[in-house]
Each structure stands twice: as structure tokens, then as C-alpha cells.
Amino acid sequence: MGWKPTYAIIAERIRRQITEGQLTPGSQLPSERELCDEHAVSATTIRRALAELKNLGLLESHQGRGVFVREGRRPLIRYAPHRFWPQDHPQASYYREAETAGRSVDVMAESVRTTASERVAEWLGIEVGDAVVQVTYRITMDGQPVSSSVCWEVARITDGTAIADPTSGPHAGAGLVARYAAIGRPITGIAEVISARMPSTAEAQTLDIPSGTPLFVIEQTAHTASGPVQVSEIAIPADRYRLSYDMPMPSPTEE
Structure with missing residues (x-):
């Protein structure tokens, strides 16, 4: 397997938590600071990881509230x-x-x-x-x-x-x-x-x-x-x- 940047590795970890049901639709992710501490990385790396998951349609941000697992409601x-x-x-x-x-x-x-x-x-x-x-x-x-x-x-x-x-x-x-x-x-x-x-x-x-x-x-x-x-x-x-x-x-x- 080829080299992966750190943000992509963290994004994959969070993605697995979502697909395996550890993070359920509508649930809120830990704060940016908590994620930095959990993964021992900088805030910039966490932001890139979360941006990757938002682009995949797995997460969404609500201003003033935080980041949430997107609800997969049937369109x-x-x-x-x-x-x-x-x-x-x-x-x-x-x-x-x-x-x-x-x-x-x-x-x-x-x-x-x-x-x-x-x-x-x-x-x-x-x-x-x-x-x-x-x-x-x-x-x-x-x-x-x-x-x-x-x-x-x-x-x-x-x-x-x-x-x-x-x-x-x-x-x-x-x-x-x-x-x-x-x-x-x-x-x-x-x-x-x-x-x-x-x-x-x-x-x-x-x-x-x-x-x-x-x-x-x-x-x-x-x-x-x-x-x-x-x-x-x-x-x-x-x-x-x-x-x-x-x-x-x-x-x-x-x-």
C-alpha cells in the first residue's frame, strides 16, 4: 500500500466509525481540540480530514453548533x-x-x-x-x-x-x-x-x-x-x- 498523508488516515478512521455504526447519523463529532488530542495531530490536519469527509457527503457543519454525521434520509x-x-x-x-x-x-x-x-x-x-x-x-x-x-x-x-x-x-x-x-x-x-x-x-x-x-x-x-x-x-x-x-x-x- 502506498503512502497516505496523515489527514487521509484520520479521515479513513472517522469514516470507519461512521460505516460501522460507532458514529450514528445525526450524532455530533468531538470538538476540534478533542480530535487533535485523540489523534495527536494539529488543528490543520483535523480540518483537512473533516473537509475530506464533508466532500464525501458523510459530515456536515452547522455554524455555532459543530460537525455532525450527515443523516442519510432518502431523497x-x-x-x-x-x-x-x-x-x-x-x-x-x-x-x-x-x-x-x-x-x-x-x-x-x-x-x-x-x-x-x-x-x-x-x-x-x-x-x-x-x-x-x-x-x-x-x-x-x-x-x-x-x-x-x-x-x-x-x-x-x-x-x-x-x-x-x-x-x-x-x-x-x-x-x-x-x-x-x-x-x-x-x-x-x-x-x-x-x-x-x-x-x-x-x-x-x-x-x-x-x-x-x-x-x-x-x-x-x-x-x-x-x-x-x-x-x-x-x-x-x-x-x-x-x-x-x-x-x-x-x-x-x-x-
Whole structure:
């Protein structure tokens, strides 16, 4: 066996403690000083060992609390395009995803009337400064945050209707397709662009994730026959969701 740096040897020791059950999911590791004393090495070596294990997804840090063994909770599955198809019940799709996973769900939503920025105006095909309704969502399942998002809707389309405020009224908590069907403007298409990046400090706090956890970022645009009506930017911790897509194909023509 070839030579290994000291930090890698220590990382392997801690990894074995995790895989053999001596350190269980959710348990806190000893302090940095205690680990230095236990392994007779410097703080720098311990930090490198812990960083190695964080990169492997075995540990996570929580500011002001310490380092913990990561809980290997089974990720949720976000199915598309099925999540947007008409259902027997009108609830937003995350309720169905929680039900499928056997989890309880809690939604925090805040709406405000504001004006479209240049970016939002371009997405929605409206003028900068036009009125929009902005809604901020935070979804938790079994007490664990699984997504945060900001959504913008064209105010002139929903003003005076039963869906003017997505967070209140008879259609609060309903899914996008059901809400717009209720005002006679059926959704005809939804486009998504997915990217990945590291979270901002605010996102890491909102989602209760270590700063080194990557995010899926979904830019979603919903259309009716007359054009875009809603755009959303959805941030999802990559370790808490799997993205599943079916690609419908046209029926082949027999020769």
C-alpha cells in the first residue's frame, strides 16, 4: 500500500466509525481540540480530514453548533412532467410528493405586490416596472427544509380574480394548473431550465444546509395561450431531491 498523508488516515478512521455504526447519523463529532488530542495531530490536519469527509457527503457543519454525521434520509423524487398534469385533487404538487414519501409537509408563503425588475420583465414578456405579485415559499417536510423559491405573476392578469393573492382566498395552496384553470386561463405549457451552483449564505440559512451543499436551481416559466403568466426560481438542495423526467415521444408512423 502506498503512502497516505496523515489527514487521509484520520479521515479513513472517522469514516470507519461512521460505516460501522460507532458514529450514528445525526450524532455530533468531538470538538476540534478533542480530535487533535485523540489523534495527536494539529488543528490543520483535523480540518483537512473533516473537509475530506464533508466532500464525501458523510459530515456536515452547522455554524455555532459543530460537525455532525450527515443523516442519510432518502431523497424525494420530483417527477416531471407528471407533477403538472391535472389531478383528482388541486393541491400543489409538493403535497403529493410528501404524501408519496410518507412525510408531513409545511409551507411558509409570503406575497407582496411589487414591480417587475429587468430580469423578471424579460421572463414574463412585460415592461420593466409593470405590476407583479411576488411570492416567497419555503417548503419543509418532516421539519426539514427541502426547497425555497420566489415566484412572480403578472398582476394585470390576476387582479380582481379569486387567485389574485396566491397565499389567501379560495385557491390558496392549490397548484399552478388548478389556480389558472379557475379563472378560465388554462396553462398550456411549462418550461424549465435547470442549473447547479453553491448556495448563498442566506440560502444556506433558509434551507438549513452546510455552505458546501450544492443546489439545483430551476427556472420555471408557465404559459397560457396568450403568453407567460408566472415565472419561478426554485432552489433545491441536491442531496434532498432527485429530479426525474419522462420524455414523451410522438407515436411512430408505421410504414
